[in-house]
Amino acid sequence: MESKSGANEQVVEQANIAHSILKTPSTFSQYKALLAKDIRQEFRTREMLTSMGIYALLVLIIFGVAFSQMPSSYEIMPISGGLIWALIVFTSLLGLNRSFSHEKEEGSLQGILLVPLDRAVIFLSKATSNLLFLAIVELITIPLFYFFFLSSEIVADTLWLAVIPIIVGTVGIAGIGTLLATITMSTRGKDVLLAVLFIPLSYPLLFACVSATSAAIVGDSMMMSNYISSVALAAGYDVVMILVSWLLYDYVVSA
Amino acid sequence: MKKNNQNTIKTDTLAIEAKGLSKLFGVRRALDGLDLKLPQGAFLSIFGPNGAGKTTLLSILSTLARPTKGKAKVLGFDLNENSDDIRGQIGLISHRSMLYPDLTAEENLLFIARLYGLKDPKGRVDELLDAVELTLRRHDTVRTFSRGMTQRLSIARSLICDPKLIFLDEPYSGLDPHAVDILDGLIAQIRDGRSFVMVSHDLQKGFDLSTHVLMLAKGKEVLFSEKENLDFEAFAQQYRATVGMGVV
């Protein structure tokens, strides 16, 4: 203690200069700090990424078993859009459930709430980090899906168009999922509850995204006529739901 | 209501001024019409049996929960209207560390410093790591720390915004003797010009540190007094009587 007294006195001195050390923080720098914390933590532990990745792989194996008795592999084309979304939904549920585990572990969320900051920033940063981790997992698992199930098929030239609904859908899942994960983290039986709340709530988004993704994979002109409206509706859902979540987040996270 | 645009506090404002604070959980009254006036620079120790409303009071005053009824000013700012002004000037040290176990000591402090928007986050972090004697372990993750070290870091974390009012929620629970010494030393150092509100089960320690004492039972004030007017033995007697009464 003795040798440190110099430094300690400095701390005491700091106390007397009233708040010279604080400046008004910009919302964007707070957003950056929160996001950097999430990313750094995840890349150190890789908890969400590995568990989501392995889970996605297992789901793919189950798909393989489910189709093992199919007479012709051609049949898989129209349903592969739905399968991709089943994969994304189950994987993201797992990830979303974990996204707040570090905040709860030592009461860190309380520490963040003690800082003067707009609660919506917490939502935006958490949604961004969830989106990022989901995107990384999708970047691995969706090509894997193609490799396992579609590589022997003659897919339509419009296949690349499937990227757009997948992006739009993932944004929506990250947005609404972050709000729901915040709600369920402080409830009993949170794992099941997240699924119970999340799946019905994301149903319109899933419906639109499956329609657009299937259209892109099959490339049928009749299905393609729905493509634009499906993507537009999915984007509309994103805008409405993320806006509402953003507005309501303060209440949820402070409760 | 006084409009206070600057972050500075007038010396004549009270640290805490509460009127009729109540908190209902359904039909249960966790806090029942509590009045409280605490001058700046005071050290208030709150005692009471479990469920007396100590932690509820602390979380209301630290802006983490909102009262069902009643008004309060903390450092001259209204609790409901200017909560962000209050948040910039308070710190909370609790038995939970509020740290991220997988980040290093330095990363944890830097994160919270940036969140508060300090002018010189790096300098402040160095200073605090020094003060809690963790400079050597700054690049180690918190998971590898002992309970005492974690608590020291947690204290540094709470002091990062240089708070004028510090809340202590059973800070001594689970600390090793060395950590207790450091906490005592730190409190003694920063005591000057700051106000403290502490919830503790350690009667002797809480009494020794305090300038004011508040005893709660069932959300109501049983005793509020300056310490000078109290004798420890008599106080301890009353505390035991209250706890006995409070056990439901």
Added chain:
Amino acid sequence: MDPILQEIYSTVLGGAPFVIGAYALLWVVLLVYILYISLSLKKTEKQMAALEEALREKK
């Protein structure tokens, strides 16, 4: 059932069992809920009475 009658019913009122079924189920759901409410209301009132009794004995 008489085959001729059955034929008459099947040609003229094929939808009848479904209409009756739908209508009946509608009221069953509603009645069950009303029953549930009135039962819990009775329970609350009973508790209230017991409480009043206890209060009277206290005095």
Added chain:
Amino acid sequence: MNENVKVGGILDQLANVALVLGLLLTTASFILTFTIVPVPQSNLNVVPADQPPAEIGGLYVTNALMFSQKIFYFHMPVAVISLGILFFTALFGIMFLIKRDHRWDLNAKVATEVSLVFILMTMATGEFWTAYEWNAWWVWEPRLTTYLILTLLVIGYFILRNAVDDPERRAVFASVFGILAFIDAVVSLLITRIIPSSRHPVITREGGLEPLMVMALVVCIFGMIFLAYGIYRTRIREQRLRIRLDTIKERLED
């Protein structure tokens, strides 16, 4: 909270009136529906081969479109009302978040409960209709699916309520989820209408409704609204009585 828990006010007496009125109107609509309301004239182009049109009173109608259509007169009112009540769940949720008065939370909870009852009634009647017209008890048709999702949302609302112990937190979470659920229900209805599902096209009927049909429908809608309000109010009364009881118990313990 306790001061607001009034029981036996003017609204509670109105509830009884509403219940009686509701019963009368729904009965009236029932009698109308099965007596004087005409059967819609079918579009003969859609008559399935195995169901030859029958001649009744000079009108050629098919079985499929004739009698089962009667379900419509009580299916449609409960469906509209269930969604209408869900709007109140969202509204009360917003009111709670603004006022922080638990009265609004209780209102929202009871409204959702009544909405669930009406959703179940919609599902039940809809199921019978589907079973007759499509010869299947379940198809993944947009309207049906939307209602299934609605049912799950409302059940989820109650599961959420049960999973939170702190009343303050429970009220906030339920309010937020109630708002989201209502928006989601509306969005679901829109999306499933706009994007055609490739399996089962929505069956469209030729021609509009005749005045008598509209009358039966309107009478039933009003009857159901009165019933819904009467039930809602009675349930509120019961819940408030319980809160008052709990408050007294809590006070007695002190």
